[in-house]
Each structure stands twice: as structure tokens, then as C-alpha cells.
Amino acid sequence: MKYSLDTRSPEKQQSDCIVLPLFEDFQLSTEASFVDQASNQNITKLLERKDFDAKPGSTMLIGGDNTSHTRIMLAGLGKQDAFNPAILKKSMLAATEVIKKTQSQKALVSFDGLSLKDYSQSWLLRFALEAINEALYVFDDFKTTKADKTTLSEVAFYCGDSIDTAEAEKAIAEGKAIATGVSVAKTLGNLPGNICTPTYLATAARELAKKNSSVTTTILDEKKMASLGMHSLLSVSAGSEEPAQLIIMEYKGGNPSDQAHVLVGKGITFDSGGISLKPGEAMDEMKYDMCGAASVFGTMNAITELKPNINVTAIVAAAENMPDGKATKPGDIVSTLSGLTVEILNTDAEGRLVLCDALTYAEQHHNPATIVDVATLTGACIIALGHHATGLLGNDDSLAEELLAAGTKAADKAWRLPLWDEYQPQLDSNFADLQNIGGRPAGTITAACFLSRFAKKMKWAHLDIAGTAWVSGKSKGATGRPVPMLTQYILNKVN
Secondary structure, three states: OEEEEOOOOHHHOOEOEEEEEEOOOOOOOHHHHHHHHHOOOHHHHHHHOOOOOOOOOOEEEEEOOOOOEOEEEEEEOOOHHHOOHHHHHHHHHHHHHHHOOOOOOEEEEEOOOOOOOOOOOHHHHHHHHHHHHHHHOOOOOOOOOOOOOOOOOEEEEEOOOOOOHHHHHHHHHHHHHHHHHHHHHHHHHHOOOOOOOHHHHHHHHHHHHHHOOOEEEEEEOHHHHHHHOOHHHHHHHOOOOOOOEEEEEEEEOOOOOOOOEEEEEEEEEEEOOOOOOOOOOOHHHHHHHHHHHHHHHHHHHHHHHHOOOOEEEEEEEEEEEOOOOOOOOOOEEEEOOOOOEEEEOOOOOOHHHHHHHHHHHHHHHHOOOEEEEEEOOOHHHHHHHOOOOEEEEEOOHHHHHHHHHHHHHOOOOEEEOOOOHHHHHHHOOOOOOEEOOOOOOOHHHHHHHHHHOOOOOOOEEEEEOOOOOEEOHHHOEEOOOOHHHHHHHHHHOOO
């Protein structure tokens, strides 16, 4: 898909469909008025008949008679004082869903006179581009009958004369890179567990390095991990035929001497719960338990496309959690790479067991400037925050604020939960240094408390994406979150 900025006014352009966003007050922008007049005031007549209400996500497609545009799409934005990035994305998503069912090849989106509070006008382009790309995303790899391909191949944006062209071009480039990263994360998440194994992820990491000279990939197999003492991570894969992999991707965009910012992704490619077997209902969705890893892959793809002047290292702890005669049992005690011992009371609390060794490995071998782990870690996070906000916890206020700000700016929000010492005793064990669960109360917090024991020497944050990484039901699929937040977080460090 080609995205571009076109500074010519819409009446001087041609398209198969022009998109005109409208608020509920129906005040037409200057350019929308030109299109209206050229079409014998078809838009005005339609609005006077109240055939279009301009509610967020509502659309109306009419003919572009006597204009240079074959079709005119009215896209509702709701009330002007409630306008925000989420509404803009909803509007562009709905408009694209309609356009892609037509024979349109080129669309023009006119943002003339439109603005977002707390954002420059260029952000309109970025948010719109991300929404358009989401509407065009299709995962039909395993269908014998493929979805009908859209003819839409080009989208141009018009923002009036006042827009900073260089800033707009930068926003489009960032939007394209983030959209690509989101698509990568979605596809990895949507792949079934019999295809997307830890070995598959390792191969994908090697392919990323082959395509980008700025990336170096290293893979640690189970033998190497065992020799290092990563027995916590290996306890998760003990019952699986699929070997675990520790995947390290290093992007060198800054000075060689600069510390890297490290992203750690939970890559449980299928989580049966192990001996603490999950209920059968919706267990198929446990292929999404590697969405933390998927988002790290997506972010690295976005970074390699944008090439920021910064060093970023991604570490993916990939394993499959299965029940077997060799599987870890509740009550087993394992040693971690840090030297701490863990009593495993529930084998379905496995994410923290792979992440703790990955965090220690990052500390011992990569000297992080900051470290952020991303994981579908706890169902408790869904109970606390639902499916709208990612859970955020950490041991460094400045890092937490950076992530919150990046999430807000990228319309990929997080909410911070406490990580107080008062919660730590819930992890006390009679037989080991700590246990891997803290009981039902504050499950998201105690999971982060567990990880915090392995990040004491680092500026560390934890993102629990259990509620935001995928959607269930008829529209089941990975969301690609939090790729926008993570990419913005990295960009904010160099901008």
C-alpha cells in the first residue's frame, strides 16, 4: 500500500473515493464545500434530509457526480468536543471497510480544517494510516478460499496549506513502520501453535537479521541454557517435544559504546497449563500466550524500518508448556540463573518462570540502560483493567512515566498499578527462596513482584498485555498491541 501527502487542494486532485470526515454539527470545511458545490450540493441535501448522523464510525457513500472524484465518503466523527485519536481511528477503520468493498484504487482523505487537541496535525495522518492498515489486514494463510483482495493500492492525505510538510512526511513514515510492526505481531500471534513453535520464532529472528545489516541475532538452545543455569526457563519446556529457545536480536543504531534499551518478550507458543491443566474451553486461544514475544518482534521490525540512532536489544524467551511424564510438577523446586530458588506451586504460572531467567540474562550479558518486559501474564489483569488498558508496573518512576506518555501519545494506553513491598510476602515459600504464585488477591501485582526480584539492579518495567493482546469471539485475532506504545517509547528517546 502506498501512502502519501498531497498538498494540492482536493478540487485539483482526482481519486476513486474522497473521504470527508464530519462532526455532528455538519460544518463543512473549505475543501468539503468545494466538493459539495461541484456535486450540485449533494452533500448539503443529504445532510438537510438527515440521512447521515455523523456518529463516530458512521459512513455514507455517495456518487461524486461532476467532481473529480468517482465517489464521496462521509465519515462520522461524533461531537467535536469529544474528538480524540480513538474516534479518528474508529472513523477511518469504518470508512476503509466500505471503500475496500468497492473498486476504488486510489483514495484521498481530506483533513482540511481538522485538528486534534494536544497533537500536531501530522498525527492525524499517522493515526489514520494505522487504522487504514488495520482494516486492510487479512489473515487467511490457512483458508483454501482466500478473501477477496481489495483493489485499493494508494491513499493520499490532504491537510490544508498550514501543515509542515517535513513533519507530515515523518508522521507517514512512522505510521507505515508501526503499521508494519503491528501486522507482523498480529500474524505471529494468529499462527497456530503447531506452526509457530519456539524454533519458528528463532527462524524468524534469523530472517530479520538477514534482511537488516544493523541487526545481529543469537540463539541459545536448551543445552546452552542448561550450562548457564537457566533451569527456571527450562522447567517450562520440560514436558514438551518442542525445545525452548532464547532469542536475542540486537539492533545497533547508536554509538557502539551506548547501553542498549532492552525489550523482553514472553514467548509461550502454546500454554496448556502443564500439569496444572487449563480448562478445555477456549484453550485454543492459548496460542496467543506468545503475544509478548510477537509485539517485541513487531517493534523490532518497526525500528529496523525507521532506523533511529539508538541501540535496542530484544530478548524472547520461547517455550511450549505441555503436560508429560517429564513435565514439571506442582511442588517442584528449580534454581534460576540468578541463583534464587523457586517453588513451583502452579505450572500454569509459567510466564514468570521464563521471564525471570531472561531478565537475569539481560542483566548479566547486556548491561541494559532500561529493560521492559512484555507478557500475557495474568488473567487478573483482565479483571482489573478489562481489554482497554495494558497493565504497567515497575521499579523506576521515570521509566514508568515514559511508557505511560508513549502509550497516550500513540493511542495505545497503559495504566500503572502499585508495586509495593507489602505485596512481596505473598510469595514467601516454606521450602525455597520464593514461590511462583501469591494466591488470588492482587494476582497481577504479585506476578510483577516475582519478576521484580530479578530486576533489582536495573531500571525495569513490566507490561501485562493479557487483556489487550488479542480479542475473542467472532472477530477473534491478535491486536498487535503494544507495538505502537513500544515503538513510540523508543522514538521518544531519540526525538
